[in-house]
Amino acid sequence: MLSPKKTKFRKAFKGRIKGIATKGTEISFGSYGLKAIEPARVTERQIEAARKTISRCMKRAGRIWIRIFPDVPVSKKPAEVRMGSGKGSPEYWICRVKPGRILFELDGVPETVANVAFEYAAAKLPIKTRIVKRLA
Numbered sequence: 001m002l003s004p005k006k007t008k009f010r011k012a013f014k015g016r017i018k019g020i021a022t023k024g025t026e027i028s029f030g031s032y033g034l035k036a037i038e039p040a041r042v043t044e045r046q047i048e049a050a051r052k053t054i055s056r057c058m059k060r061a062g063r064i065w066i067r068i069f070p071d072v073p074v075s076k077k078p079a080e081v082r083m084g085s086g087k088g089s090p091e092y093w094i095c096r097v098k099p100g101r102i103l104f105e106l107d108g109v110p111e112t113v114a115n116v117a118f119e120y121a122a123a124k125l126p127i128k129t130r131i132v133k134r135l136a
Contacts, residue, residue, distance in 0.1 A: 001044045002070050003093045011087055012072050017041070021098040027134040029065045030105035032114040040127040041094045042103075044070040050121040054104060057117035062108030070095045097127060 017039035027033040070093035077088035
């Protein structure tokens with residue numbers, strides 16, 4: 001699954017997802033894209049599940065681009081541990097997604113196939129999305 005090879009800090013603050021995306025809002029590589037329309041934290045597992053679903057729907061034809069990367073560690077304390085004694089260890093990785101961000105891009109498949117693939121992928125994500133097309 002996706003995770004960074006190296007990070008500057010081992011643990012991160014939770015933070016808030018404010019504002020709208022300024023980078024990654026246009027389709028750059030493919031012809032069709034899946035765009036976020038609300039803020040959310042998307043985990044590495046959810047990204048991978050969506051990627052597999054898209055790949056399966058396309059029958060491995062065409063090309064997929066993943067435009068987000070989980071680079072924020074989320075820490076968690078073990079079960080049945082008392083309060084205090086510091087922050088837990090990093091458990092998994094997330095990507096903070098702002099509204100307007102392109103999550104996935106597709107090329108080399110018909111529009112109907114792309115729409116079906118993105119609908120199935122959107123069901124795997126904890127976020128409302130919209131399917132967008134590159135303007136010619």
